[in-house]
Amino acid sequence: MTETTISPEAVAGDQLRAFVERIERLEEEKKVIGDDIKDVYAEAKGNGFDTTILRKVVSLRKKQPHEREEEEAILDLYLQALGMHGPA
Template structure:
C-alpha cells in the first residue's frame, strides 16, 4: 500500500470516528432531555437509569445477582 493510500485510509478512519463522536453527543443530549422530562413528570431518574441497566441484563443473571444481594443483605443485617 502506498503512503497516499495509507494517509487517505487514516484520514477516513479519523473522520468517521469524529462523525460518530458528534452523533454520540447528540444522543447523549437526547437522553438527558428524556430524563429531564421524566423528572418533570415526577419520576425518580436514578431509578429509571437502574431499570434501564437491569433490562439489559439477561433474566437468569439478574435473578442470580438479586439472590446474592439478598444473601449478603441478610448476612449484614440489612432490612429491606
C-alpha cells in the same frame, strides 16, 4: 537499540484520514444521543418519576432474566450478611 522509521508513503494517509473522520462523526453522534437521553430523563423527572430508579429499570431491562435473578440473589445475600434485612 534500533530505531524503526516509517515513511509517510508507508502509511495510507487517505485511508487513515477516513477512519479518523468516521470516528469523529460517530463521537459527535454519540454526544448528541447522550444529550437526547439526558433530556428524556429530565422530562421524566419533570413528570414526577425518580430518575435513579428509572436508570436502574433501564439497566435491568438490558439483562437476561437469569442474570437479574443471580444479581438479586447476591444482593440479598450481601444485605443479609450486613444485617440490613431479615432472612428470605
